[in-house]
Amino acid sequence: MDKLETRTQELELSQAGREQILALKREYPSSRSAMLPALHVVQGEFGFIPAGPMVEVAEILEVLQGEVEQVVTFYRMYNQLPVGRFHVKICDSISCYLRGSDELLEQAQTKLGLSLNQTTSDGQITLAKIECLAACGAAPCLQVNDEYLYNVTGEHLNEILDNLKTAKENPYYVE
Amino acid sequence: MQEQIYPPPPYLEKVPFEYQLLKHRAIPGFARLEVYRANGGYKGLERALNMSPDEVVTEVKTSGLRGRGGAGFPAGMKWSFIPKVPGPKYVCCNTDESEPGTFKDHEVVENNPHQLIEGVLITCYAIGAEHGFIYVRGEFARGIRVIRRAVEEAKAAGLIGENIMGKGFNCQITIHPGAGAYICGEESALLESLEGKRGFPRLRPPFPAVAGLYARPTVINNCETLSNVPHIMREGAAWYSSFGTEKTKGFRVYCLSGHVERPGNYELPCGTTFRELIYGLGGGVWKGRNLKCFIPGGSSTPMLAPTDEVLDTPMDFEGIAARGSMQGSAGVVILDDQTCIVGAVLRLVEFYKEESCGKCTPCREGTQWLVQLLHRLEHGEGRPGDLELIQDVGGNIAGKSFCLLGDSAPVPYTSALKLFREEFEYHITHKTCLVGPKAGKALVGAHS
Ligand SMILES: Cc1cc2nc3c(=O)[nH]c(=O)nc-3n(C[C@H](O)[C@H](O)[C@H](O)COP(=O)(O)O)c2cc1C
Ligand code: SF4
Ligand code: FES
Numbered sequence: 205m206d207k208l209e210t211r212t213q214e215l216e217l218s219q220a221g222r223e224q225i226l227a228l229k230r231e232y233p234s235s236r237s238a239m240l241p242a243l244h245v246v247q248g249e250f251g252f253i254p255a256g257p258m259v260e261v262a263e264i265l266e267v268l269q270g271e272v273e274q275v276v277t278f279y280r281m282y283n284q285l286p287v288g289r290f291h292v293k294i295c296d297s298i299s300c301y302l303r304g305s306d307e308l309l310e311q312a313q314t315k316l317g318l319s320l321n322q323t324t325s326d327g328q329i330t331l332a333k334i335e336c337l338a339a340c341g342a343a344p345c346l347q348v349n350d351e352y353l354y355n356v357t358g359e360h361l362n363e364i365l366d367n368l369k370t371a372k373e374n375p376y377y378v379e
Numbered sequence: 380m381q382e383q384i385y386p387p388p389p390y391l392e393k394v395p396f397e398y399q400l401l402k403h404r405a406i407p408g409f410a411r412l413e414v415y416r417a418n419g420g421y422k423g424l425e426r427a428l429n430m431s432p433d434e435v436v437t438e439v440k441t442s443g444l445r446g447r448g449g450a451g452f453p454a455g456m457k458w459s460f461i462p463k464v465p466g467p468k469y470v471c472c473n474t475d476e477s478e479p480g481t482f483k484d485h486e487v488v489e490n491n492p493h494q495l496i497e498g499v500l501i502t503c504y505a506i507g508a509e510h511g512f513i514y515v516r517g518e519f520a521r522g523i524r525v526i527r528r529a530v531e532e533a534k535a536a537g538l539i540g541e542n543i544m545g546k547g548f549n550c551q552i553t554i555h556p557g558a559g560a561y562i563c564g565e566e567s568a569l570l571e572s573l574e575g576k577r578g579f580p581r582l583r584p585p586f587p588a589v590a591g592l593y594a595r596p597t598v599i600n601n602c603e604t605l606s607n608v609p610h611i612m613r614e615g616a617a618w619y620s621s622f623g624t625e626k627t628k629g630f631r632v633y634c635l636s637g638h639v640e641r642p643g644n645y646e647l648p649c650g651t652t653f654r655e656l657i658y659g660l661g662g663g664v665w666k667g668r669n670l671k672c673f674i675p676g677g678s679s680t681p682m683l684a685p686t687d688e689v690l691d692t693p694m695d696f697e698g699i700a701a702r703g704s705m706q707g708s709a710g711v712v713i714l715d716d717q718t719c720i721v722g723a724v725l726r727l728v729e730f731y732k733e734e735s736c737g738k739c740t741p742c743r744e745g746t747q748w749l750v751q752l753l754h755r756l757e758h759g760e761g762r763p764g765d766l767e768l769i770q771d772v773g774g775n776i777a778g779k780s781f782c783l784l785g786d787s788a789p790v791p792y793t794s795a796l797k798l799f800r801e802e803f804e805y806h807i808t809h810k811t812c813l814v815g816p817k818a819g820k821a822l823v824g825a826h827s
Contacts, residue, residue, distance in 0.1 A: 231553045233467070233510070234593060239575030240558050244517070267575070278577040278736075280559030281517045297479040298678060299636035299712055301726045335561065335733055336479040336678075337518060340636035340710070341643040350520030378521055 212254035221249050221257075225264050235265045239275050243282055252283035280334075288323040288330035290368045293347045296333045299340030308344055308361050309333060315365055329368055351376040396622075399610050400603065400632055401646045403490040410525055412532040415493040421538060423612030427501045428546040435505040439608065441616035443628030447483075448473055448564075448601030449677070449707050451627070451696040454608075460588035461506045461596045469592045470502045470511040471573065474602040475557050475564035477516060479678035479730055480710030483632035483644050484602035488515060488522040491606070492529035496552060498605035500539070501612055503550045506598055510551045513602075514569055517557040527554050561734035565782055566599040568736070579738045580782040603632060624650035627695030627706075635661045637713035638668065650693035656711060657690070668715040672798055675699050676707025678727050679787035681794035682714075704794075719815035720799045721806050724791045725753040731788035742785030745776035749788060756803065759810035759822030766796065766803055 217225075224245050228238040242265060246257045253276050262269045276282045283291075294312065296305040309320075312331055316324055323330040339345045342354035346361075351374055353364060367375055403409035406418055415421070427435045440455030461468060472495065476484040487495060499511040515523050530552055533539045541549050555573055557563050563572045567581035570592050591597025607629060611619045620628040627649040633656055636642045640662030647656070657663065657670070664670050670685040675694070681704040683689050692698045696706045714723060732746035752769045755761055773789025780786055796803060805813040812818045 231551075234574065236575035237555075237573055240517070240572065241556055243558065244556055265575070271575075274577055275558075275575065278560065279517070279557075282558060296726070297730055298674075298723065298727050299480055299642075302637045302712070302714065302718065302723070335730055336477060336481075338476045338482045338485040338516065340480055340482050340712070341634060342482075343636060343642070347518065350518065352521070379524070 213256050215250060215254040215256040217246065217257045217260050218249060221245050222260070222264065225261065229265060236267050236271070238265055239267070239272065240279070243272075243276060243279075247282060250286075251289075252286045289328050290371070290374065291330045291332065291347075291349050292365070292368070293332045293334040293337075295335070295337045295339070295343070295345050295347075297336035297340075299336070300344040303343040305333075305344040308346070308356060308358065311358055311361060312365065315362065324369075328370075329365070348376050349374050351378065396630070396646075396648055398646055399630060400487065400494070400606050401491070401644065402494075410490055410492055410529060412493060412529065412536060415491075419613060420493055420609075421497055423609035424497050424500050424504075424538070425544060427504055427612045428544050428548055432505050432507060435501065435612070438616050439505070439611060442611045442619040443616075443623070443626075444604065444607055444611060444619070445627060445696065446601055447603035447607075447631055447709070449478075449679075451706060454600060454604055457588070457600070458502065458506050458598055460586075461598060462589065463507070464596065466595065467510065467593070468506055468508040468596045469598075470499055470506065470508050471566075471569060471592060471597060471599045472499050472511065472513040472602055472605050473564060473566065473569060473599055474513055474515045474519075474522075475561075475569060476519075476602070476708075477561040477564055477734075478708050478710060479727070480634060480636055480674060480712040481677045481708040482634050482636070483709070485516075485519060485522065486644050487602055487606055487632075488519060489525050492522075492526040493533065494606050494609055495526065495602060496529055496533055496539070498608040499552060500543070500550055501608050502598060502600065502605060504548055506596075508598070509549050510553070512553050512555050512573060512592070514555045514557060514563070514573060517559050523554060523556050530554060560736070561730075562736040562782075562784060565784065568782075569599065570597065577736075579736055622648045624693055624695045624698070626697050631709055633694065634708075634710045635713070636710070637673070638665050638715035638718070639663070639713040640665050650695045650698065652691050652693055653685075653711070654690040656694065657713065661713075664713060664715050666715070668717060671714045671716045671718055671720075672795075673714060674710070674712040674791075675704050677710035678712070678730060679783075679790055680705040680707040681790055682798060684798050717815050719812040719817060720795050720802045721753070721757050721812065722815070722817075724795045725750070725757045727791035728753055728788060731784060735784065735788075739781035739785065741776050742780040742782075742788065745772055745780075745785070746788050748772045749776070749792070753792065756806050757822070759806065761807040763807060765807060766800075770796070 225242045228241045229235045242261050258272050262272045318331045345354045408414040436458050444454045445451040474484050503511045560578045562568045563578040568578040572578040587597040623629050630648050633645045672682045672684050699706045732750045735742045735746045737743045777786045802813045
């Protein structure tokens with residue numbers, strides 16, 4: 205944990221990231237309002253919210269560091285620790301449950317040899333479940349990072365996980 | 380969500396009704412400004428800007444449009460509560476859609492972004508606001524990309540910014556991504572979140588109309604509510620109110636999911652019956668099974684048993700209330716007769732435990748207790764008296780919580796217990812399910 209702390213303290217936002225956050229800040233009557241989108245920029249860059257950039261966000265938005273931390277710890281989407289390159293999140297709320305999401309979760313755990321919220325040793329895939337993704341009409345569904353996959357069957361899931369084992373970029377990104 | 384997931388439904392031949400809110404399904408490229416405009420887009424804004432703001436409010440009042448976010452409050456009336464004071468006012472569009480069983484705003488924001496932007500612009504004009512915010516659920520990453528692009532297009536075309544359509548109306552629109560928290564759909568928590576804080580609900584009064592975003596007068600409406608507005612302004616209140624029932628006018632998107640042959644979003648005149656939706660359009664229960672029960676309006680609404688009386692109920696606010704449930708967010712979830720009700724209820728209640736914001740004790744602690752007790756029931760470890768105990772715990776959440784999330788948490792259990800008490804009891808006495816794939820199999824020690 206100590207090691208991680210120091211490592212993440214040293215991380216710094218890129219120039220482009222800082223500029224994006226400055227632009228976001230100008231969109232709102234109050235700079236603190238840019239908090240959520242600014243943290244999305246941070247996560248886009250690092251895959252999680254490291255300590256160093258959290259301080260930078262506080263500086264840019266002119267808020268207290270604690271105010272940023274409070275937000276990071278409240279919202280589910282912000283990863284407080286690094287996750288795999290691909291974060292596979294399977295919805296297990298009611299409509300997906302009724303159409304087999306628990307079986308998909310079992311299957312993924314077995315195939316990857318992981319429990320929930322664990323990451324493969326090569327850092328490729330983190331497996332998780334998630335609450336209703338508002339795609340219940342295409343259940344069961346899941347997300348790979350921020351991209352959706354719909355009407356996922358067992359066969360389909362196998363294929364998805366195989367693809368992700370070696371992929372560099374998210375193959376499911378849609379413009 | 381992507382157009383191709385839901386093919387153009389065959390039902391349009393059965394219902395004498397043309398797509399309005401989901402027009403993108405019939406017209407490719409609808410997310411692009413030129414396509415939207417070529418199909419009547421921004422005509423509603425044009426007509427609104429040729430009227431006075433008060434006339435626009437009156438038009439929407441006359442149309443009978445009611446909120447689609449859950450409570451069904453008349454939209455025009457909500458707008459008329461905004462005081463005519465100098466200084467900034469705001470419109471916040473609630474596109475945080477997270478209620479299990481609900482997935483209409485997701486489709487709209489990804490495929491029909493200009494309809495929403497136009498609705499927000501008209502609302503801003505009507506209440507005298509010069510800045511509108513569209514709070515989009517953070518998980519809708521693609522929707523956020525799509526609507527941000529649409530905002531840029533509209534800016535470049537002079538539809539957002541200064542002196543819009545040469546009518547002296549100035550308006551900015553900001554797309555605000557959420558970050559994963561059901562509670563931020565609750566309107567006062569949404570405002571906190573927009574101010575860059577944790578999404579804790581606010582004490583009321585003051586109401587947002589008086590002191591909302593940055594303590595200024597604010598209108599908060601659901602994405603679908605505001606998506607209706609361009610149509611009302613383009614075609615007129617009389618046209619709009621020719622659809623629907625006496626007290627629920629217009630059309631809306633019903634979300635059909637669960638054990639049904641053809642799940643998906645169905646745009647229909649308000650007051651279509653459950654039977655028409657589930658059996659006519661949805662193709663009935665999947666795998667040729669029978670309907671056990673259904674949730675009529677998102678996970679927070681009481682389950683209903685499929686009696687003829689219930690199935691022939693028109694889906695509007697009053698009709699469903701008369702059957703002891705609620706229209707809610709129009710998310711209809713179908714459970715077939717092979718479903719063990721205990722498992723389904725546990726899964727429903729788990730959602731509220733996960734999403735409790737933790738601000739107040741009855742909900743934070745109570746939802747944990749509910750889940751723990753239901754969990755032991757589901758796994759064959761329930762004890763005599765547990766059903767009453769669960770009801771007690773539920774009673775200590777509902778009505779004693781700070782916001783409606785807490786009130787909703789026990790609803791799946793209380794409503795299911797009324798319908799299927801013997802199934803719950805069977806779990807205690809026989810340590811197995813009465814129905815479903817696990818019926819007769821020992822549950823003790825089984826994990827999930
Ligand atoms: C826990 C909770 C979650 C809610 N989630 C949403 C939501 O995701 N979208 C929404 O429009 N309304 C949601 N609402 C209702 C809003 O508080 C509010 O009533 C609504 O946005 C008003 O818009 P309308 O009048 O157009 O329906 C939620 C309410 C509660 C209590
Ligand atoms: S009822 Fe639940 S969600 Fe609402 S304020 Fe209390 S803890 Fe938060
Ligand atoms: S229940 Fe899985 S998307 Fe809604």
